[in-house]
Amino acid sequence: MARVKNLPFETTLMVRDCCLCLHMQRAARNLARIFDDVLRPLDLTNGQFSLLMSLNRPHPPAMKDVSSLLAMDRTTLTAALKPLERRGLVLIEQDPNDKRSRLLSLTPAGHRLLAEAFPLWQQTHAEIEKPFAPGEIDRLRDQLRALS
Numbered sequence: 028m029a030r031v032k033n034l035p036f037e038t039t040l041m042v043r044d045c046c047l048c049l050h051m052q053r054a055a056r057n058l059a060r061i062f063d064d065v066l067r068p069l070d071l072t073n074g075q076f077s078l079l080m081s082l083n084r085p086h087p088p089a090m091k092d093v094s095s096l097l098a099m100d101r102t103t104l105t106a107a108l109k110p111l112e113r114r115g116l117v118l119i120e121q122d123p124n125d126k127r128s129r130l131l132s133l134t135p136a137g138h139r140l141l142a143e144a145f146p147l148w149q150q151t152h153a154e155i156e157k158p159f160a161p162g163e164i165d166r167l168r169d170q171l172r173a174l175s
Contacts, residue, residue: 047174058073059074061151066144069147071144074107075107075111076141076144076148078097078104078107079111079117079144081093081096081097082117083138087118087130087131088130088131089128089129089130089131090104090105090119090131091128093131098175108131111137114136115136115137116133116140117133117137118131118134120132
């Protein structure tokens with residue numbers, strides 16, 4: 028059996044410096060921590076906030092549409108919905124037009140909590156954007172959308 032040659036440490040440094048996935052993960056974790064801290068007094072995580080916000084629509088969306096928007100598989104979305112449903116923030120109902128599909132909606136308590144959380148999100152978002160030059164954040168958003 029051939030002996031596997033170890034990669035040189037310089038390769039590790041090169042990957043550290045140029046790996047888009049690594050830099051995206053680090054940025055995402057940092058942003059998640061910031062928003063988790065801000066939303067903690069409301070007993071919400073940033074992921075729960077995004078999920079609740081995705082349900083803030085004129086008509087209840089189907090689970091498949093929400094999972095697509097949030098880039099989650101249905102199993103992960105179902106697990107994320109359970110604590111919100113237990114708290115009385117989300118209602119999951121069978122679609123009357125397709126018995127296999129589920130429709131998701133905010134309850135009145137879900138709407139109230141989302142309205143309470145939004146100003147915290149908005150203020151935090153503004154603070155995060157401050158160091159960027161005009162137009163940079165919009166360019167970054169466009170680039171992130173292109174990658175997603």
